[in-house]
Amino acid sequence: MTDLTQAEVRARIERRLASRHRKEKLFRGLGIGSIAFGVLAVLILFTDIIGKGSDAFVQTAIELQISYDPAVLGIDTVDDASLAAANFTGVIRQSLRQRFPEVTGRSDRRELYRLVSTGAPFTLRDRLQADPELLGQTERVWLAADDDVDTYVKSLAESREGFRGRTSDRMADWIAQLRDSGELKKRFNTTFFTNGDSREPEQAGIRAALMGSLLTLLVTLALSFPIGVAAAIYLEEYAPKNRWTDLIEVNINNLAAVPSIVFGLLGLAIFINFFELPRSAPLVGGLVLTLMTLPTIIISSRASLKSVPPSIREAAMGMGASRMQVVFHHVLPLAMPGMLTGAIIGMAQALGETAPLLMIGMVAFIVDVPHSITDPATVLPVQIFLWADSPERAFVERTSAAIMVLLGFLILMNASAVLLRKKLERRW
Incomplete structure (x- = not known):
């Protein structure tokens, strides 16, 4: 009778120990699962942020033959007042027309001018201000592309057609010509670190x-x-x-x-x-x-x-x-x-x-x-x-x-x- 009682006690202890061990394993599994879920969520978050943000550190640029023609610029000397009134936009448009002489219609030319960022004239102004001897000279300059062009060029790496957005078929053809000739490249985006905020994405910085x-x-x-x-x-x-x-x-x-x-x-x-x-x-x-x-x-x-x-x-x-x-x-x-x-x-x-x-x-x-x-x-x-x-x-x-x-x-x-x-x- 005594041996049977001891066996029952031992069986109860073993059942309780087994139940305790199961609960400990379950709790440990829940803890490991929680940590794994948290790490997975963080990895997904970082992957998404890095995947979307890495392209911002490069910017599409277009190389143009820029002629600092005083007649087009409307200035004779290089000083702060003249540079503020200079027609750098006209210089860029003249360069685009020379690069694509087949574009003659007014609507086609307006679309052609959209290849380059609206902040490109400020780049030319800074270059001429730094080196006044450029007045009357010609040089090749890399200018930032428009944000729609930049988005389209970057999306070409993901799909053959790319994300067109507001990029028409004609603009896509011009972009292809520039890329094939080596006049369109993706370069490190220094503007992101040197500029303040802007309404134009390609000019915005932190x-x-x-x-x-x-x-x-x-x-x-x-x-x-x-x-x-x-x-x-x-x-x-x-x-x-x-x-x-x-x-x-x-x-x-x-x-x-x-x-x-x-x-x-x-x-x-x-x-x-x-x-x-x-x-x-x-x-x-x-x-x-x-x-x-x-x-x-x-x-x-x-x-x-x-x-x-x-x-x-x-x-x-x-x-x-x-x-x-x-x-x-x-x-x-x-x-x-x-x-x-x-x-x-x-x-x-x-x-x-x-x-x-x-x-x-x-x-x-x-x-x-x-x-x-x-x-x-x-x-x-x-x-x-x-x-x-x-x-x-x-x-x-x-x-x-x-x-x-x-x-x-x-x-x-x-x-x-x-x-x-x-x-x-x-x-x-």
Whole structure:
């Protein structure tokens, strides 16, 4: 009877162990499946972005024989006033007519002129301004093609017909002639990195948005890091533990979870409506992002201060150091790696924000590159938002390419935070 009871107990234990092992395997499988699904989703996202955005780093260009004829340009000398009034468009059209002499009809010529970007005259103006000796001379120049031509040429690699869009059969024949003669090529798109925004996709670039992001982040870093570190030091090292400090800590933790658009509304009400600071300026954008990143920096800084062993404080005070000397000479240097990591993560979060900046007017169409924190500017996430809403097909690849640049900066900042922490962190 006793042996039978022991067998039943053993059988029950084995059944329970088997059930527990099945549940553990199921849970482990769910975890692995979740990770695999997340990795797959990220790979699909990156593949889609890179596939669409890689073409933006190359631009179709057409080589033309340009004659800087003073009669066509309507100028005799090269100076700022003459260049502003010069007829560079006529020079380009003359070159196209010479390249395709068989095109005679007015409608056909208007279509022929569409081969070249509307920004090509500015390229010739810059060349003539850099070298006034070109006036009256002839040279071969690579000029950017129109966005419809660029889209069609790039799509030819995917299919034999390509995406025509607004490209007619005659334009397709002209493009084929230029390509066969080596006068049409895809070149590295420097315009994407040197120009500001534009209504024409082939002239649009991210330089103004990059400078706007840089100036905005400089303002954010200059304000949020010292204020956040000072607040963390006071709350962790000096503030008495009572209801008021508990209330402050709860509010700081809650502010870290507040939607970012709320900070945009706060900045609109205080900095623009009350203090009347300029709209769409990196100064206001930096102030708004400072409010948004302060909770993150304060929380990470307090965690870094807590990680310093109490023996460091006790040893310093035992040697006769004052409270301030203990904090600034011993505790703060040891906690600084964690504080810097939190600051970099906060800056990465600020770099990718769009909603609060839309509320303060940084959605403006900005062509000129900002040079100060009070100049009108936009930032890279807002630039992506604007391009994503544009109807032209060529803006799709520009949008994806800008996302690639933004992701590159975010990955670089997060990697810097990890490396900095590993390099400076001390283990006790």
